[in-house]
Amino acid sequence: MERLMRLLAGLLRRSLRVLPAGRRQWAEAVWAEAGEVPAGWPRLLWLCDGLWLVAREASMARRIVYRLGIAVMVVAVAAAMLASWRGVPHGDPENSVDKLRVAVLALVLAGLPWVARRQGVFGPAAESVTARLVRTGGCTGLCALIWVVVQIDRIPRNHTGFIIRGSWGDGGNVGNGRPVDWITEAVVAGLIIGCAVVVKVVRARCPQADEAVVRLSWAFLGVLLLPVVMDQMIITLYAAGIYVLTARRWAVTPAALGLGAGAGVLGSGLVYAVTAAAGPAGHGLILPAAMVGPLAAGFEAARRAPGAGSPQEQFQARTWQGLAAGVAGGGAVALLTTILTGQAIVLLFIPLVGALFGVLGGTLGAARPRKPRPARAWSGGLFVLR
């Protein structure tokens, strides 16, 4: 017991350095007073409480979750990169496309938060553990998606079955000898770059140009890009969506994120289970999963959302939480269903279905908000709501 207490006291003393300067004195106070506490269990508990205080004040849970998540994400990107480089002749055009997909993924995941950091559109991440879990989990899901796409491209034609037999159609494109039409590729790339330059030039020459017109031009360019570089656009849009939902600026509540992502995981798990048991007939469940889960998540997220301001403002804020839960739910269903069953087409429209049903659920939930419960954890139990 004595040795254990010495160990804990030493640990507490050494852990002070992880605290911000303004918090260090408090943990030091616990350490300094441990000698006053009677030896035995009371002192042991006192020291354990001191360590708990350090962990709490240093926001260790959040840091550990986030760093672990980033580590998992880096491993997933590396796995996708390795898969795209291995086992296929380097001259194969589809293999080059796979490499491009992985490169875009790595670029987008690393670049988006950095590009828009000043505006705060994509980051920094919200404080909650849920937000950080959803952010790192979503990015890891994107890595898994690209890894799966790269693997599928290596399955010979007419060979069915990857994760579920029959789910992945008739195999991939690597090694099928399809030539690349470089002239068409160059013309399309030129057109896209030309459109982007025109929009930039118009914006520079006419600063008074209507903002809506400029945004519409960018949206049009996005639509033009979608069929040409679909995979890259989807990766970018999903990464941007994940970052926006979990960024501090947009104040999506942990409940909305957790409920939405949870509904998505449950829905896609159900689709996977039914597909594994009954074959492709299970794909018929994808749409219902993207409707029911986000509807329920949006409803509950809106009910739980804290409201401030006028009744109209409260209603809008709650509906926004419902929308966020719906997007998270729809996005999770689309991403996981594609990874597990290969129905890549759902990536395009399922998040929109989720958003729609999230808003509907949010609107219903906003009209029936929960009564505020006493804040159990707010500021260390300093206040309760009345």
Place this chain on the structure above:
Amino acid sequence: MARRFSAQTVSVLAALCAEPSRWRHGYDLASETGLRAGTLYPILVRLADRGLLEACWEQEQPAGRPRRHMYRLSSDGRALAQAAVADAPVLARRAAARPAAPGRPAAPGRRGLAGEGA
């Protein structure tokens, strides 16, 4: 939205308010309120953050033990503490007034108190 203090905070405020000019240390407060260090210190931290509590280290180095961190209410804290203790539910004040067993903080009577603000 109106807020009132949690029962645990009221017990700390009541203990500090009993002799407002006296500097108290953490274990002293823990013994009096029956709160564990893991509950007491976060409350002290938040009170200090809001300017309701003054904190300092003992001036002189005592023999045989490290210097203590001492606490007392600020002038704002005193006014607020008096109001909070007066407003607190009877159970909270009883919990605040409950003497602790020597050497080991007593159970703070948290159950049944936390939900009273709803």
